[in-house]
């Protein structure tokens with residue numbers, strides 16, 4: 001595949017490897033260079049092979065890492081059980097000698113300070129009780145949402161967090177160079193902005209604001225042209241030419257009723273409310289993305305656009321219900337956009353933290369929970385951790401049946417991600433790509449489908465499908481003046497340590 005990037009500007013901006021090596025950090029790939037960086041091989045007078053962004057050295061720094069935090073199928077175990085009930089998998093606290101020896105935890109002042117809490121409040125939030133109504137383990141958006149919900153019901157709720165930082169996958173940090181803010185994982189937030197729960201929290205009062213690109217997504221092709229999702233359904237449909245009508249017919253019913261649709265879908269068991277809307281959705285969404293796409297669209301370009309959306313499922317596109325991902329992500333693009341959090345995703349987590357603390361909750365950081373001993377006695381325990389992490393927690397006295405279910409959980413693919421600090425915006429050939437928040441680099445339907453298929457078979461795809469975000473084009477607070485940030489990731493088989501830097 002040829003690159004969708006414009007030709008290099010010769011000789012500009014020599015790369016500064018010495019600085020990169022000093023400043024890059026994070027978990028390294030085994031195949032990277034001695035510094036832990038992905039292999040940066042200067043070619044032809046200062047260009048880099050990394051990222052195939054042939055810009056004559058416009059990458060100031062990059063940070064590569066692997067993660068098995070596969071976004072979709074890494075569903076978590078969440079248990080909230082009453083310790084007083086015989087069916088409860090958690091030992092009754094009153095009878096547990098271990099829990100009586102509960103040590104006093106400390107609240108991390110730095111996190112609270114980062115959340116703009118005055119020091120007085122930090123001191124006041126000091127520990128703590130001998131017994132809590134609820135303990136929540138894990139401080140990412142799901143854990144924080146659980147903690148806020150529990151706090152509305154119970155007087156004393158404490159959230160325990162393994163690291164000093166708050167937010168799990170929803171964090172941002174200077175992963176490359178000082179002054180460059182990168183999303184550690186989640187960066188593009190259509191689901192967060194459309195969440196009725198988050199809206200009910202009025203997080204803008206806690207400083208949260210969104211940046212909403214007019215073109216949420218561009219999908220370039222080998223010839224340098226691109227298709228795109230515009231915030232407007234009509235503009236998007238018009239640009240799709242003879243597939244415009246089909247595209248609009250597919251999405252309009254869901255865009256118009258997106259709030260209702262999402263409130264039905266984003267819950268464990270959809271209630272039989274709005275049966276017509278649900279039936280309409282199911283009639284399309286339950287198909288494999290491949291067959292729905294081929295049946296709906298006449299052009300390869302529209303099919304590729306839809307396939308790139310559906311591929312976020314990380315499930316082979318010939319499998320049932322993969323169309324649902326394509327439909328939902330396109331619906332969200334038109335209904336609410338694919339926004340970035342202004343200043344970085346950390347600000348979303350920090351706003352949730354403030355909301356929880358203002359409501360009277362307590363947070364304890366630097367407190368990895370390895371066993372029941374590490375938690376204070378409580379009536380309810382809620383774990384926002386992965387199934388195998390829950391299984392490894394000692395002393396929970398989980399039932400054999402439940403342990404078997406946790407042990408049998410099959411993780412989805414992992415990702416290989418690179419963060420870049422850039423001298424200048426990525427010089428895409430297509431102007432549309434220079435105006436889009438997210439870029440899908442997969443070219444055709446066939447290439448995207450093959451890439452996902454390989455990963456699910458446990459193999460490295462010959463031409464991986466890459467998702468790329470370029471938030472600093474819309475949010476100047478993420479990088480020094482005139483500079484930019486971007487990340488790109490591709491999927492890899494779970495547990496793979498393959499070096500994908502050159503591919504990306």
Ligand SMILES: Cc1cc2nc3c(=O)[nH]c(=O)nc-3n(C[C@H](O)[C@H](O)[C@H](O)COP(=O)(O)OP(=O)(O)OC[C@H]3O[C@@H](n4cnc5c(N)ncnc54)[C@H](O)[C@@H]3O)c2cc1C
Nearest residue numbers: 069071138140141142162168169185186187188368369385
């Ligand atoms: C590279 C990448 C890019 C992504 N991009 C996006 C995106 O653009 N948009 C999007 O919506 N999603 C994205 N995702 C997915 C998103 O990051 C996750 O869906 C989200 O973070 C899941 O949140 P969570 O609450 O389930 O748990 P997590 O974010 O995984 O957090 C779990 C938390 O629990 C803590 N924990 C675990 N075990 C313990 C323990 N024993 N004791 C104490 N604490 C513990 C961990 O430290 C962690 O903080 C991306 C994921 C990846 C990997």
